[in-house]
Amino acid sequence: xxxxxxxxxxxxxxxxxxxxxxxxxxxxxxxxxxxxxxxxxxxxxxxxxxxxxxxxxxxxxxxxxxxxxxxxxxxxxxxxxxxxxxxxxxxxxxxxxxxxxxxxxxxxxxxxxxxxxxxxxxxxxxxxxxxxxxxxxxxxxxxxxxxxxxxxxxxxxxxxxxxxxxxxxxxxxxxxxxxxxxxxxxxxxxxxxxxxxxxxxxxxxxxxxxxxxxxxxxxxxxxxxxxxxxxxxxxxxxxxxxxxxxxxxxxxxxxxxxxxxxxxxxxxxxxxxxxxxxxxxxxxxxxxxxxxxxxxxxxxxxxxxxxxxxxxx
Amino acid sequence: xxxxxxxxxxxxxxxxxxxxxxxxxxxxxxxxxxxxxxxxxxxxxxxxxxxxxxxxxxxxxxxxxxxxxxxxxxxxxxxxxxxxxxxxxxxxxxxxxxxxxxxxxxxxxxxxxxxxxxxxxxxxxxxxxxxxxxxxxxxxxxxxxxxxxxxxxxxxxxxxxxxxxxxxxxxxxxxxxxxxxxxxxxxxxxxxxxxxx
Numbered sequence: 001x002x003x004x005x006x007x008x009x010x011x012x013x014x015x016x017x018x019x020x021x022x023x024x025x026x027x028x029x030x031x032x033x034x035x036x037x038x039x040x041x042x043x044x045x046x047x048x049x050x051x052x053x054x055x056x057x058x059x060x061x062x063x064x065x066x067x068x069x070x071x072x073x074x075x076x077x078x079x080x081x082x083x084x085x086x087x088x089x090x091x092x093x094x095x096x097x098x099x100x101x102x103x104x105x106x107x108x109x110x111x112x113x114x115x116x117x118x119x120x121x122x123x124x125x126x127x128x129x130x131x132x133x134x135x136x137x138x139x140x141x142x143x144x145x146x147x148x149x150x151x152x153x154x155x156x157x158x159x160x161x162x163x164x165x166x167x168x169x170x171x172x173x174x175x176x177x178x179x180x181x182x183x184x185x186x187x188x189x190x191x192x193x194x195x196x197x198x199x200x201x202x203x204x205x206x207x208x209x210x211x212x213x214x215x216x217x218x219x220x221x222x223x224x225x226x227x228x229x230x231x232x233x234x235x236x237x238x239x240x241x242x243x244x245x246x247x248x249x250x251x252x253x254x255x256x257x258x259x260x261x262x263x264x265x266x267x268x269x270x271x272x273x274x275x276x277x278x279x280x281x282x283x284x285x286x287x288x289x290x291x292x293x294x295x296x297x298x299x300x301x302x303x304x305x306x307x308x309x310x311x312x313x
Numbered sequence: 314x315x316x317x318x319x320x321x322x323x324x325x326x327x328x329x330x331x332x333x334x335x336x337x338x339x340x341x342x343x344x345x346x347x348x349x350x351x352x353x354x355x356x357x358x359x360x361x362x363x364x365x366x367x368x369x370x371x372x373x374x375x376x377x378x379x380x381x382x383x384x385x386x387x388x389x390x391x392x393x394x395x396x397x398x399x400x401x402x403x404x405x406x407x408x409x410x411x412x413x414x415x416x417x418x419x420x421x422x423x424x425x426x427x428x429x430x431x432x433x434x435x436x437x438x439x440x441x442x443x444x445x446x447x448x449x450x451x452x453x454x455x456x457x458x459x460x461x462x463x464x465x466x467x468x469x470x471x472x473x474x475x476x477x478x479x480x481x482x483x484x485x486x487x488x489x490x491x492x493x494x495x496x497x498x499x500x501x502x503x504x505x506x507x508x509x510x
């Protein structure tokens with residue numbers, strides 16, 4: 001009888017939630033965006049995702065065995081890393097690219113820091129930035145949607161950066177994903193369905209995504225075009241990896257601030273940096289770098305936004 | 314004699330300046346892009362270490378305690394100038410690719426660290442072998458790091474392509490790649506030594 005009792009410090013609230021339950025729910029909520037990616041870019045997108053997931057899970061398993069830690073593969077966090085990494089790749093990359101990226105994500109982005117809960121950066125974004133710096137040629141060659149072959153097309157943000165006219169892309173195209181881009185980031189509708197699942201379940205709070213997107217919109221509206229207050233903010237929200245990043249990567253439990261106040265600062269910083277990189281930076285898209293930079297600032301934010309202890313001033 | 318050999322060999326593994334003492338990391342990060350650079354930098358640093366250790370050990374009883382660091386710097390700078398001028402004269406290409414990092418050997422913490430920690434307290438023979446061991450250890454560390462970086466970052470070693478069809482991982486040619494390689498090698502060294510950090 002006594003064996004059933006758990007002796008632990010407060011709080012004593014019990015919920016059926018566990019790490020693996022939350023992680024597998026996130027995996028499920030990513031499925032709509034994956035289906036959209038397959039519909040838009042063909043089966044290649046599926047193979048890339050599966051390769052990334054398999055490589056991530058295998059790396060996690062090898063590290064768990066090697067370091068003689070509890071085997072944590074089944075908690076689903078490595079699966080999420082693999083999926084998110086693949087979602088951040090163009091659909092035309094060779095199959096070894098997501099594998100190398102996933103191994104790097106898990107090994108360097110997560111396990112060298114001590115595994116889940118210790119990583120200071122979002123592992124999937126670490127992998128993406130590594131691939132971006134190493135093989136920029138593959139990472140910036142995007143396939144044209146619904147062509148299912150090697151017809152390339154630039155992303156809307158890249159076209160904007162080069163000053164090309166964007167008249168043939170409507171907001172609806174952007175929302176549904178009918179444009180060049182990474183596998184998981186193009187179909188905003190599918191991402192929002194997944195995000196709704198997480199928000200309804202209460203696994204992510206609204207603070208970071210909403211403030212992130214809002215800040216990006218405000219800054220691109222003010223500075224997005226030649227004159228002040230003339231930027232196309234809706235275009236900026238709907239293109240690139242902003243929505244995917246805001247809901248699925250900027251809300252990573254480990255590498256983001258703990259308190260609501262801290263999360264507001266985090267979201268604001270992400271939005272500001274994304275807008276700065278998009279408008280003045282060298283890259284057309286800056287969501288991944290913005291989130292990584294704010295990941296680095298997270299311990300600092302946490303230190304200054306600590307909640308007041310009840311009964312103290 | 315046994316002692317002297319020990320002073321020499323400790324610099325290579327047990328007290329390797331880069332991987333164990335973690336000294337002189339800035340030139341290591343900067344010049345380890347290619348093996349050729351690493352060898353040039355290693356030889357120059359070893360020469361400076363040897364010369365400065367020798368001279369400082371010779372004059373250690375005549376240097377007033379309070380101004381010892383400026384004295385060391387003057388001695389070190391003399392040898393760095395010799396190394397730099399020799400490099401400019403005999404290997405201008407290497408000098409160009411190492412750039413500012415040759416004159417910066419003056420403030421290399423390995424050189425100053427050995428002067429302060431060893432040469433000013435030990436006799437000439439021991440200081441000489443200590444300087445030589447540290448120089449060789451630094452050179453070997455540089456060669457190891459730069460071999461990994463040059464191979465992964467450009468698919469070559471000393472300019473020769475090794476594997477056909479290898480797609481170079483550009484990031485290892487960049488500063489971030491240097492930090493990655495050095496961090497992983499430091500971890501590997503601690504792992505092999507069974508040291509918990």
